[in-house]
Amino acid sequence: MVRRRKASVTDEEKARTREAIVAAAHDQIAQDGYASASVIAVAQRAGVATGSVYRYFPSKAELFVEVFRRAAGRELELIAEIVDQPGSVRERVGAGVEAFARRALAAPTLVYALMAEPVDPALEAERLASKGAWRELFAGLLREGVEAGDLAAIDPEITAAAIVGGMQEALLLPPGAGHEALVASLIQFSSNAIGHGDPSRQPA
Amino acid sequence: MVRRRKASVTDEEKARTREAIVAAAHDQIAQDGYASASVIAVAQRAGVATGSVYRYFPSKAELFVEVFRRAAGRELELIAEIVDQPGSVRERVGAGVEAFARRALAAPTLVYALMAEPVDPALEAERLASKGAWRELFAGLLREGVEAGDLAAIDPEITAAAIVGGMQEALLLPPGAGHEALVASLIQFSSNAIGHGDPSRQPA
DNA sequence: CAGGGCAATGAATAGTGATTCACTCGACCC
C-alpha cells in the first residue's frame, strides 16, 4: 500500500503548483513571446522559485513542450468540432479556416510564439507534430471531398499543408487592414484553393 | 587625397576575403543549417581566424543578414524574371510557383535555414523583409490580373501572402512523395487560389 | 515534543558561443 497523506503537501496541491507553472509559462509567451520566457521569469510569474520548476519538469524544453502541446491541442479540438458540423466539404473547410483565423487574430503574440518564433530544437519538433495535426485535420476533409466527388482531384495532403501555411503566413505577417477583410479573404482563398471540380461530371 | 596602394593587402584582396567569409557562411547553412554556423565554423571554412570575421562584419548577425539578403535577392531576381515573361496572369503565377518550388526542392537545408529555422532576432527581421518582397512579387501580378479583369475580386496582398506561405509550408515539411507531384500540386493550388472569376462576365 | 522526511528555495555553477584585444608579421615608405 502506498502511504498517503503523509506529507503536508498533498498530491492535489502538487498538481496545483504544476498547473500554476504551466499556466505561467503559457501566459508569459502569450503576453511577451517565447523570447521573454526565461525559467526565472516563468517561476516568478508562477510564484515559485526557479529551482521548483525543475521539481516538476526535467527541463525548460519539456515544460514548453507541454505548454505548446496543450495550446495546440485545445485549438485543434475546437476547430475539429467546428469542422465536424454538417455541411458541404467546402462549407466545413470555410468554417474551419474562419474559426482558426478569428482565434489567431485574437491572440497574435501567442500565435507567433506557437507557430513562428525562434525556439528550442525540442520545441521545433513539437511544432512539427502539431503542424502535422493541423494538416491532417484539413487533409481528412479534403480526402472526403475528393472521394465523394465534391472536389476536383487535388492532393489532399499537399493542399492541406498549403492551406495551413497560407493561413499562417497571412495571419502572422501584416497587422495591416481590418480583421474582417482578412478573414473573408482567407475563406475565399481556401474555398478557391480546393478547386471547383466536379469529377462526377468532368473527371480529370 | 586618399593615399592608395599603400598596404600590401589591396582592396581587391580584402574584398576577396570578405567574399570568402560570406560564401563560407552561405555554404555552411546550405550544408548543415544555421544551427551549425558558429562564427568559429564559418571562419574555419573561410580559412581565416575567428577574429578576422570581425574585421569585416560588426557582428555575426550582420554577416548573416548579408548572407540572407543576398540569397533571397538572387532568388527573387530569378523568379521575377520568369514571372515577367509574357502570358496570362495565371500562367505567370504558375511559372513563378513552379520555379520557386523547383529551386527550393533542390536545396532543402538552405531553404529551411532561410525561411524557417530558428535564428537571431536580427535575422528574423531580415526574413520579414524578404517575405514582404516575395509577397509583393506575387501581389503585383495579382493586382494586375484583378485590374485587368482576368481574376476575381481577390485581395492581392492577402492572397499573395497565403500563396507564399502555402508554398513554404508544403515545400518545407514532408519530404514524402515525388517532387514532380508536389510541384504539380502547388501549381494547381495557386491556380485555384487566385480564382476563376471573370468579372467582365460574372461580377461577384 | 522530538525526529525525520520532503518540497521549496535561490545563490552558485556550468556550458555555450559570440566578441575582444594584445600581439605577430609582412610589406611599403623614406
Add this chain to the structure above:
DNA sequence: GGGTCGAGTGAATCACTATTCATTGCCCTG
C-alpha cells in the same frame, strides 16, 4: 635599413541562462 602601418590571429573573456544542490523550514508521525 629602420620605422610605421594595419590586417590577421586565436586564446581569453564576457554574457547569458539553464540547471544544480546544499540548505531551510514546514508538518506529519510516534
